[in-house]
Amino acid sequence: MEGLHIFGLSHYYGAHKVLDNASLMIPSGELVCMLGPSGSGKSTLLRLASGLEKVQEGTIVIDDVTVGTPSLHLHPEHRKVGVMFQDYTLFPHLTIIKNILFGLFNFPTDKAYKRAMNMLDQVGMTSYADKYPHTLSGGQQQRIALARALAPEPKLLLLDEPFSGLDTNMRQKIREETLNVLKENGVATLMVTHDPEEAMFMADRIKVMGESGRILQAGRPHEIYYHPRHEFVAKLFGMMNTFTGTVSEGRVETPLGSVLTDINDGVRAQVLVRPEGVIIENNGNDSGTSLEITSSHLLGHDNIVRARLNNGIGGELYVRVHHAFEVELKKNLSARLDPEYAFVFPLEDEMDLENLKPIN
Ligand SMILES: Nc1ncnc2c1ncn2[C@@H]1O[C@H](COP(=O)(O)OP(=O)(O)OP(=O)(O)O)[C@@H](O)[C@H]1O
Ligand SMILES: [Mg+2]
Structure with missing residues (x-):
């Protein structure tokens, strides 16, 4: 199969196990994002x-060629891999076109030049061919670093936090350009990011690494966001409202309503609810629990409001509402829960990260 195959990769630095039986498959043309805490491998x-x-x-197999086993090691230059690390340093003493030609030493001169110009065109930078790197902005x-990594027609592109140095607008623009270039070139891409929203935006699939260097969950962005299989994965996307309860008749009760679960009856469980999963309504809805808003923070399109339930149960709630939600006019409010954004996990999981089954 074309693309990248990794089977059962474990890795140690001295006695420190950094990767634990990680497996991964990326067909050509697909982009996989790896998300995980610092130091997770x-x-x-x-x-x-x-x-x-x-x-x-x-x-490790790339395009049907085994490139790495404990007894076989193909050197980087023979792997058809393009690499772009966070410090994607361009050679300062070479012009832009020469930076890109550098990796094309295997190509005949005229073909190399054509290829380099074509890559500059793909990233919209042809007019900068004869400039030096220090005269260019970060973006x-x-x-250019992306064009340089792609120029030798790699089968696999490895990107390690490639956009972390950019401001929000430039990031968005470069992400979109990168996606276009990658999809056009049909390259299998493995990209590391710390930013869950970036992963949601770019990835065909997301792999979430846990503290212990294991892959905790893998799936399409929708699956990771709406069906997290572990508390850690659910919490990746920011603050959550947490309730605890005991499963009874396949449900856990919360002050905002009950949530279905397939966890066994009698098990202590926690319910995590995303801020957009708390629905605030004007009173009159008998099914809601009355609440009071304590503060409001504008995020742009949305507001995050903090609220307290009037029945005194639970701590402060975080609720995502539309920016036009006028807090000061809102009296007699009630809240209920949208089950799509509520996830139930056994409380024991908190203690038992080590015994988690890896999911590949
Ligand atoms: N050459 C090395 N020698 C010894 N330990 C190392 C070496 N490189 C990495 N480590 C250790 O291996 C672990 C994983 O490092 P790695 O760089 O893969 O983490 P990471 O997930 O990329 O983290 P970050 O998000 O901070 O970049 C860390 O605990 C790190 O200290
Ligand atoms: Mg790293």
Whole structure:
């Protein structure tokens, strides 16, 4: 199969296990994002795939060619891999076109030049061919780094937090351009990011790494957001409202209504509710619980309001409402829960991260 295959990769630095039986498959043309806490082994996985690090346990296959096992190590330049790390340094003493030509030493001169110009065109930078890197903005340099990584026609592109140095607008623009270029070139891409929204925006699939270097959950962005299989995955996307209760007849009761679960009756459980999963309504809805708003913070399109239930149950709630929601006019409010944004996990999980089954 074309693309990247990783089977059962484990990796140690001394006695420290950094990767634990990680497996991954990326067909060509697909972009997979890896999300995970600092130190969870994301860069290590990229270094292993690129050939900068030798495989200790497991197998790496790129486009049907086995490139890494404990007894076989193909050097980075023979792997058809393009790499772009966070510090994507361009060579300062070379012009932009020469920076890109640098990786095309295997191509005949005229073909190399054509290819380099074509890549500059794809990232909208042809007019900068003869400029030097220090005269370009950060975003422009990032585009050149992308063109340089793609120029040798790699089968696999490895991106380690490639947009982290950019401001919000430039990030958005470069993300979109990058996606276009990658999809046009049909490259399998593995990208590391710390930003869950970036992963949602860019990825065909997301892999979430846990503290222990295991892949906790893998799936399409929709699945990761709406069907997190673990508390850690649910909490990746920011603040959550938390309630606890005991499962009874396949439900857990919360002050905002009950939530269905397939956890066994009698088990202590926590219900995590996203801020958009708390629906505030004017009174008159008998099914809601009355509440009072304590503060409001404008995020742009939305407001995050803090609220307290009038029955005194539970702590402060975080609720995402439309920006036009006029807090000061809102009296006699009630709240209920939208089950689509509510997730139930056994409380024991909190203590038992180590025994989590990896899901590939
Ligand atoms: N060359 C090395 N020698 C020893 N330990 C290392 C080496 N490289 C990484 N580590 C350790 O391995 C673990 C994983 O590192 P890695 O760089 O893969 O994490 P990461 O998930 O990329 O983190 P971040 O999000 O901070 O970039 C860390 O605990 C790190 O200290
Ligand atoms: Mg890293």
